[in-house]
Amino acid sequence: MAIKSMTGFARAEGNVAGFAWHWELRTVNGRGLDVRLRLPSGLEQLEPKAREAIGRHLSRGSVTVNLATTSTGETHELHLNERALAQVMKAAERIRELTDAAPPRVDALIGIRGVLDVVEPEENEAETAARGEAMLATLDQALGALVGARAAEGGRLANALSGQIDEIERLVAIVRASPARTPEAIAARLKEQIARIMEAGTGFDPQRLHQEAVLLAAKADVEEELERLTSHISAARELLAENAPVGRKLDFLTQEFNREANTLCSKANDVEITRAGLALKSVIDQLREQVQNIE
Template sequence: MIRSMTAFAHHEIASAHGKLSWELRSVNHRYLDISLRVPEEFRSLENNFRTLLQNRLHRGKLEASLRYAAGVGENSAIVVNEPLARALIIACRQIEALTNSTETLKAVDILRWPGVTLDSAPDLEKLGQEAELLLVTALNDLIATREREGKRLAEFIDSRCDQIAEILVRIRKRRPEIISGIKDKIHQRLAELDVIPDNNRLEQELVILAQRLDVDEELDRLMAHLDEINAVLERDEPIGRRMDFLMQELNREANTLASKSNDAETTQAAVDLKVLIEQMREQIQNIE
């Protein structure tokens, strides 16, 4: 199944260790470009996160952001910065002695003092495990979205390939009629000029003209490219670059076909081909 490179996923969990959330955004890119943002507490796990993403994705510009908010569990405790609290009490007693004040500093006032209480250290090992599991969940969601979009892209490409094939069949059927029409015009022109042509030379010129206007090789190559596109769509691997190359080849053959056309209907058919190829090329830019 082919994948698009455009998708979004967001997942979060809340536990006694805190609240974690991953947000993944991906858009089309020539290569795999990962932009990873994690809180300072998770810096040591950044390589693990990046490796996990690289193992599952092949192309696209991915922005992955982890957010963390410390939680309050049942066994949470207030950690007191004892050196600072002692220094604060001593300082208060000195001020009381200088001012002859009898008002003592209350314990709750000491706890309110900046820096006296410390945040309890989170269990980084468990947090890291939860963050990795959550990333896997978000990544699975992102890939599922890319596959759904990829399925729609495959249907779009199949439809355009069928339309191109119909045009090619039409062009091939019309070629004998075009050559015959050219011969009739030449003979008619010679009759109007009232000259006796050299039949051998005339036949040679007609053969050369027919060869110059022959597009059977271009039509065969265009059909072969369509067959290759259908085969590539069935591959279980990233196909974006291969498809992009095939679009270039289709466009090149369509240009050659247009240059050899001396018939209004064939010229219009070549233009229609180029429009369909360009429509496919634009969509293929989103395929992984």
């Protein structure tokens, strides 16, 4: 089965020349593909290609993508501000003249703000582009892991859906085999209903009697609903076997299941059929809840 869930999480990280990053991806249910992409300032140029990559891997779900970056400091350079140092030394010498203080220590001098600066080397266009491509390659890794996680969850969902469809089939079989649906049982109920109508009325109305008999006979017949439910069961199993996103189709199919179950319950004139119909509606509701998670 190729069912995929819309729920998943993945993380991937990388680094290039003292610059590290990691992507975090989270997905939950969504009617379409809704992407929320959060990039650090200065990396906005990655957004078009990042969205394109997400679209290649995912077709449905609400997707949150976060990129976090850190600098490891491996390429940083120290810059001595000689002008600032000269001013500090001059001030220190004047302080010594006024107070007879000890000469300043080197570690104290370089600790003064502005004397020693940490400078990041300027990056050329080629280096910036190469780093961007490396970051996008890591995003592809994260997306691959996310698709795998959604497929694993989809496998569990498919098993649950298959079990629910089996239960629907079992309940349909119970209704189909119910003794209350035999011609003899239907005829007996019609006779009872006709007898009540005759007793309640002050006179015999053949037209009314005919209408009531037709209505009761039609209400007792749920064969059409059973045939449609059987057809829906086959369609659901075919969708579960497809190697493509089928969430929307299954969602529509569960609505059709529910419609037939409602009609069957409204026609039910026997306790056993009513009980099976209500159980059928309960299983269909569970099926629909699960289907909401499918891509």
